[in-house]
Amino acid sequence: MTKNIEEAIVKYMTGTATAKDLTMLSNWIKKQSNKEELEAFIKDYYAIEYSINDSHTDLAVNKLLSSIKKRKELTIPKKPNYSFKYVAAIIAAVILTGVYLFRENIFQQDLSQEITKEIKVGTDKAILTLANGAEIQLGAQEKYEEDEFSSNGSILEYFKNDDAKNSEDIEYHYLTVPRGGKFTIVLSDGTQVWLNSDSKLKYPSKFKKGDSRKVELVYGEAYFDVSPANKNKGADFSVLNKEQEVKVLGTEFNLKAYKDEINTFTTLVEGKISLKYQDHKKILSPGQQALYNFEENSILTKTIDIYNETSWKDGIFSFDNKPLSDIMKVLSRWYDVEFSFSNQELKEEQFIGILSKNQDIENILEQIKNSGIINNYKIKNNEITIE
Numbered sequence: 001m002t003k004n005i006e007e008a009i010v011k012y013m014t015g016t017a018t019a020k021d022l023t024m025l026s027n028w029i030k031k032q033s034n035k036e037e038l039e040a041f042i043k044d045y046y047a048i049e050y051s052i053n054d055s056h057t058d059l060a061v062n063k064l065l066s067s068i069k070k071r072k073e074l075t076i077p078k079k080p081n082y083s084f085k086y087v088a089a090i091i092a093a094v095i096l097t098g099v100y101l102f103r104e105n106i107f108q109q110d111l112s113q114e115i116t117k118e119i120k121v122g123t124d125k126a127i128l129t130l131a132n133g134a135e136i137q138l139g140a141q142e143k144y145e146e147d148e149f150s151s152n153g154s155i156l157e158y159f160k161n162d163d164a165k166n167s168e169d170i171e172y173h174y175l176t177v178p179r180g181g182k183f184t185i186v187l188s189d190g191t192q193v194w195l196n197s198d199s200k201l202k203y204p205s206k207f208k209k210g211d212s213r214k215v216e217l218v219y220g221e222a223y224f225d226v227s228p229a230n231k232n233k234g235a236d237f238s239v240l241n242k243e244q245e246v247k248v249l250g251t252e253f254n255l256k257a258y259k260d261e262i263n264t265f266t267t268l269v270e271g272k273i274s275l276k277y278q279d280h281k282k283i284l285s286p287g288q289q290a291l292y293n294f295e296e297n298s299i300l301t302k303t304i305d306i307y308n309e310t311s312w313k314d315g316i317f318s319f320d321n322k323p324l325s326d327i328m329k330v331l332s333r334w335y336d337v338e339f340s341f342s343n344q345e346l347k348e349e350q351f352i353g354i355l356s357k358n359q360d361i362e363n364i365l366e367q368i369k370n371s372g373i374i375n376n377y378k379i380k381n382n383e384i385t386i387e
Helices: 003-013 019-028 032-049 054-065 082-095 306-314 324-335 344-348 361-370
Strands: 123-129 135-139 149-151 155-158 172-177 181-186 192-195 199-204 213-225 237-241 244-248 252-257 263-270 273-277 280-284 288-293 298-303 316-323 338-341 350-356 377-380 383-386
Touching: 003 019, 123 181, 172 181, 192 199, 213 306, 237 252, 244 252, 244 263, 252 306, 263 273, 263 306, 273 288, 280 288, 280 298, 306 316, 316 324, 324 338, 324 344, 324 350, 324 361, 338 344, 350 361, 361 377
Parallel strands: 155 181, 213 237, 338 383
Antiparallel strands: 123 135, 123 172, 149 155, 172 199, 181 192, 192 213, 199 213, 213 252, 237 244, 244 273, 252 263, 263 288, 273 280, 288 298, 316 350, 377 383
């Protein structure tokens, strides 16, 4: 590690880094060996000066992640800027090992906030509905096992039993993730699906041999890591949602189709998918997103930043010039709260930040407030007003 790199790291950690420092540091940590050296450096440098305090680790993480956006010298380009994510992700990983970088008094809450009811962070929870209508509560404290499947509290896994011989043998199950929840499911063919808050998936408990594998995202958001066709006797895989169908041959993609939105967003991470929307048909390449508007029956394809669209499944909020109206929808589902704006113009204000989902909502709101785009916020029970 050169002296210049060492100084850039110290400046970054103390909030005095310039745009030049950040650019140099972000380019340097693209190399894996440098990432490891950075981690060791930070542990050694700060473990001596500051005491470790696990109870404040998440606060430290998010205080640090938000600091980049406060650099007035740094101009965010319109094209995807991966250096921001690299810096934030590596620093976050280091802190999560237990290095406490900030003194407790910098995290004092704004006493003007009115908090009358604790708003909890989302957790692993879901409801499994069987073919006979029976409902099974799944969650961290609810481990469950039957002949066809088991749940460890965060993942529902279907065993790779024999394929269904005919259509009569197929039973459809539903996995519903409420607001304030998340859950992962492994289907009987090996396909893994991450379900976001306020989402519902319909699927067969086992697939019919030789037939196309079909599931339905009834509503919500899901990330699919599809088991390849060559591991399933050549059977392709399709995801249905309202008037659209996503057909794949073994790939990873994200599908967002919430009940309260007129658009669906299909983002391809790896492989190749074919989308059918009524009279429309599109082929997506990795890094592309298809936006379908049901009201206008129109489709738009564009190149996007994959990280921003898929980081939710890894416990990260990634907002890149997102309007507050969209951000509050995301936070509303995860924390199961309702937002309102004292000034409707605030909805169009844009925010940049990479934030851990595993923190109190007050911390998120404080970072948005510190960015200068809002003056304040008020919390009363499960209702939050942005001012």
